[in-house]
Amino acid sequence: MKKALLGAAFLLLFFLLQSTVFKYFAINNIGPNLLIIITCTFGFMYSDREGLIIGFFAGLLCDIFFGPILGINALIYMFIGFVNGKFNRLYYSEDFILPGSLFLSSNICYGLVYYILIFILRGRFQFTYYLMNIILPESIYTLVCSIVFYPLLLVCINALKRSEQRRP
Amino acid sequence: MSPIVKKKGEKFTLPSKYLLFILALICAALMVVSFSTDALDKPVNTFAGFIVVPFQSGISSVGSYLHDRSEELAKIKELLDENAELKQQVDKLTEENTKLQEDKYELNNLRNLFKIDKLYDEYDKVGARIIARDSGNFYHTFIVDKGSADGIEVDMNVLADGGLVGRVSEVGRNWARVVSVVADNSNISGKILSTGDTLIVSGNLKTYETDGCVDFSQLIDADGLVNKGDKITTGDISDKFLPDILIGYVNDVKMDSNNLTKSGTITPAVDFAHLSEVLIILENKQTVDED
Numbered sequence: 001m002k003k004a005l006l007g008a009a010f011l012l013l014f015f016l017l018q019s020t021v022f023k024y025f026a027i028n029n030i031g032p033n034l035l036i037i038i039t040c041t042f043g044f045m046y047s048d049r050e051g052l053i054i055g056f057f058a059g060l061l062c063d064i065f066f067g068p069i070l071g072i073n074a075l076i077y078m079f080i081g082f083v084n085g086k087f088n089r090l091y092y093s094e095d096f097i098l099p100g101s102l103f104l105s106s107n108i109c110y111g112l113v114y115y116i117l118i119f120i121l122r123g124r125f126q127f128t129y130y131l132m133n134i135i136l137p138e139s140i141y142t143l144v145c146s147i148v149f150y151p152l153l154l155v156c157i158n159a160l161k162r163s164e165q166r167r168p
Numbered sequence: 169m170s171p172i173v174k175k176k177g178e179k180f181t182l183p184s185k186y187l188l189f190i191l192a193l194i195c196a197a198l199m200v201v202s203f204s205t206d207a208l209d210k211p212v213n214t215f216a217g218f219i220v221v222p223f224q225s226g227i228s229s230v231g232s233y234l235h236d237r238s239e240e241l242a243k244i245k246e247l248l249d250e251n252a253e254l255k256q257q258v259d260k261l262t263e264e265n266t267k268l269q270e271d272k273y274e275l276n277n278l279r280n281l282f283k284i285d286k287l288y289d290e291y292d293k294v295g296a297r298i299i300a301r302d303s304g305n306f307y308h309t310f311i312v313d314k315g316s317a318d319g320i321e322v323d324m325n326v327l328a329d330g331g332l333v334g335r336v337s338e339v340g341r342n343w344a345r346v347v348s349v350v351a352d353n354s355n356i357s358g359k360i361l362s363t364g365d366t367l368i369v370s371g372n373l374k375t376y377e378t379d380g381c382v383d384f385s386q387l388i389d390a391d392g393l394v395n396k397g398d399k400i401t402t403g404d405i406s407d408k409f410l411p412d413i414l415i416g417y418v419n420d421v422k423m424d425s426n427n428l429t430k431s432g433t434i435t436p437a438v439d440f441a442h443l444s445e446v447l448i449i450l451e452n453k454q455t456v457d458e459d
Contacts, residue, residue: 016223019300019311021231029377029441030305049184056191063198064212065220065345066302066309068353071198073304078195082188114306119373124352129374138305 002160007042007054010153014038015061022145030134032141034149035062036107039081041153044102045093048085055081068118076113080106093158099150100143107142111135213340217315221299221343225313228299232444291410292450293327294318296344298443306373308351312446315342319450323408327447331414331437332356332402336448344448349415350376350440357406358384358415361399365389369400369415369434381419381433389430394421400434410453 014034022031035058043051058081059074067073084102091098115130124130182190202208296312314320316339326333326346334348347354354371367387375381387394398418402409416436423430 012220012223015303016220016227016300019303020224020228021234023301024231024235031303033304035303047184049181049187052184052188052191056195061220062303064216065300065311066304066307068307069199070202070208070212071195074198075192075195078188078191082184085184114304118306119352122353124372124374126374133377134305134373 002164003046003050006156006160007038007050008057010038010156011035011054011058011061014149015058019065027141028137030137030141032145033107033110033138034142034145035059035077036080036110036142037103037146037149038153039077040084040099040102040106041150041157043081043084044087044091044099045154045157046085047088048082051081051083051085052078053081055079072117073114076110076117080110093154096150100146103146103150104139104143107139108135111138209338213338217340217342221311221313221340224311224343225297225299293447294320294450296320296446296448298446299343306352308348308371308373308376308440309337310346310348310443312344312346312448313342314448315340315344317341320344320448321452323452325402325408325410325413325449327413327449328443328445329438331416332409333438333440333443333446335408346446348440349436349438350382356409356415357403358400359403360387360389360394360418361401363389363393363398365394366403366405367400375433379419379433381435382416383431384418384434385424385429385431387421387430387432388428389421394418394430396420407453410449410451 018034039051039055039058042054055077056074059077062073063070084106087102112135294314296314298310299313300311302309320336320339322336322339324336326335332349334346336344337347338345349356349371351371352373356369357366358369359366365387367384369382369384372383375383396418400415400418402411402413402415404411414437416434419433419435421430421432
């Protein structure tokens with residue numbers, strides 16, 4: 001229950017930051033993707049189950065406000081959360097290499113899939129342009145932001161885990 | 169043993185692969201439903217209006233405040249240098265100004281002739297503030313803080329700086345989503361103001377990010393009268409856009425390989441990067457029902 005509340009609160013917070021504040025601090029019109037951070041983090045810190053649920057709602061939130069059709073972002077984020085959950089076995093909280101590389105690769109995957117589904121199907125074929133100017137810069141910006149936001153999530157989730165272990 | 173068999177005393181949980189499957193089906197259903205009907209719009213919009221939008225407008229104003237302050241600090245030094253330079257320019261400009269005054273007199277006369285200044289006066293408009301922008305980087309859509317409660321409807325036209333910004337694509341009680349002219353999935357029927365030739369203006373993420381332009385195509389201009397700098401306005405045959413709203417200026421024109429039509433790029437009249445307030449025309453284009 002507490003886990004769900006924490007997830008919902010962070011989801012809302014990250015979505016709001018991403019669509020408002022970070023658009024003012026966009027570099028060359030590119031903003032970071034904070035929702036990838038929360039989806040991945042819930043994936044590898046809990047399990048594939050939590051990852052996919054958080055991913056589903058993160059994507060749905062994007063779709064409701066900005067998506068051309070409902071459900072497409074939800075689907076992509078959900079699979080990202082699910083795959084990240086599979087890395088739970090390799091994860092331990094002192095390490096930043098694994099989370100960092102997961103943020104980077106997840107965001108690149110998100111960009112690629114979104115590009116294929118929405119852009120290639122409408123005949124926008126200049127793949128290298130989109131890769132070099134949108135997908136990669138966005139992923140790197142996300143990685144930089146994760147240096148601040150990932151420890152925040154880490155502290156909150158670990159505190160919650162400890163309080164749940166103590167009780168029974 | 170099957171993974172969904174319940175052991176005695178154990179809390180029932182659905183294995184995540186089944187959950188993934190079910191949610192994927194839901195996503196697919198949502199896509200089909202939202203693509204074909206607008207049955208989902210109402211509940212979704214109400215949710216957004218009550219839960220998210222109030223936060224968005226608050227945070228957005230804080231964000232713009234912080235941004236303005238940080239810009240101020242960074243710019244002080246720059247401004248001092250600029251100030252000295254500008255003082256020199258002032259002298260030069262006063263001289264030029266007198267000359268321009270004469271031109272202005274002439275321009276006013278010409279304007280009256282063309283009645284250009286009355287262009288958009290006939291429409292009722294309402295001002296709105298942008299409170300959020302697309303969360304991804306692929307589209308140029310944004311959310312404004314006026315909605316159906318202020319009389320906004322889907323497909324109303326949005327203006328700023330005297331030019332076309334886009335149109336309203338979705339409305340909630342206290343918010344509306346605007347798809348801009350430069351969005352990759354936007355297509356508008358336009359015309360060249362001077363010759364009346366029609367064309368299609370289509371947003372393109374790539375050309376917009378590299379040169380600040382959008383594409384146009386399907387221009388039939390057999391006599392070659394269209395030049396760089398010509399004004400492009402919304403066309404008369406569009407069913408979403410009111411006629412004669414300025415979209416932008418021709419940036420370059422080239423002949424298509426079919427030797428009949430021309431295409432090229434347009435510089436939009438609106439500065440989309442620094443947009444914070446927009447005007448929404450409270451009038452939908454009148455269309456004929458086909459039923």
